[in-house]
Amino acid sequence: MEFKIPDRVERLGMDIGRHELRYHRKRVAVTREFTFDAAHHLHLYEGKCKNLHGHTYRLVITVSGFVDEVGIAVDFGEIKRMYKEEIEERLDHRYLNEVLPHMNTSAENMVVWMWERLDARLERDGWKSRGHRLEELVLYETPTSRVTMKREWMEAGDPDE
Numbered sequence: 001m002e003f004k005i006p007d008r009v010e011r012l013g014m015d016i017g018r019h020e021l022r023y024h025r026k027r028v029a030v031t032r033e034f035t036f037d038a039a040h041h042l043h044l045y046e047g048k049c050k051n052l053h054g055h056t057y058r059l060v061i062t063v064s065g066f067v068d069e070v071g072i073a074v075d076f077g078e079i080k081r082m083y084k085e086e087i088e089e090r091l092d093h094r095y096l097n098e099v100l101p102h103m104n105t106s107a108e109n110m111v112v113w114m115w116e117r118l119d120a121r122l123e124r125d126g127w128k129s130r131g132h133r134l135e136e137l138v139l140y141e142t143p144t145s146r147v148t149m150k151r152e153w154m155e156a157g158d159p160d161e
Ligand SMILES: Nc1nc2c(c(=O)[nH]1)N=C([C@H](O)[C@H](O)COP(=O)(O)OP(=O)(O)OP(=O)(O)O)CN2
Pocket: 042, 049, 053, 105, 106, 107, 108, 141, 142, 145
């Protein structure tokens, strides 16, 4: 089959050969990790977590996309910008019960809230139409306790609905 150099690469005047362009349009997952600090307490919970306390949360964000002509599927910087604007600005050094008053601030509830925000951001910024997908979020409440949300679980929805 005749090999065609994509227009964008020709316009950039770059000398990219057949070898590199073989990776073009493959779906690849890109991951970044962040930490933030916050205080909270749990409602309806018998145990020490009903008292006010704090965590250094760790959030691991994975977004997939198609490798472009430059060799990038999802820019690490875009994930950082999205994290800072959607999550960090709202939760870092905050009292979670105050900024998320509609939920009990368990790690499970928080990771679903984060999923909805980040997914909506991908839609709003037009990333989804370019093939970007939120694949997985892992939220560590402590170094040894974490919760996970995956795209296929989110898409499967609630079996009772
Ligand atoms: N499934 C969940 N279980 C618990 C959550 C949660 O969000 N989801 N949250 C808490 C508390 O917020 C608490 O801060 C963490 O509890 P715990 O694991 O007991 O804390 P430690 O790290 O101090 O663990 P120890 O093994 O007791 O030292 C509770 N559970």
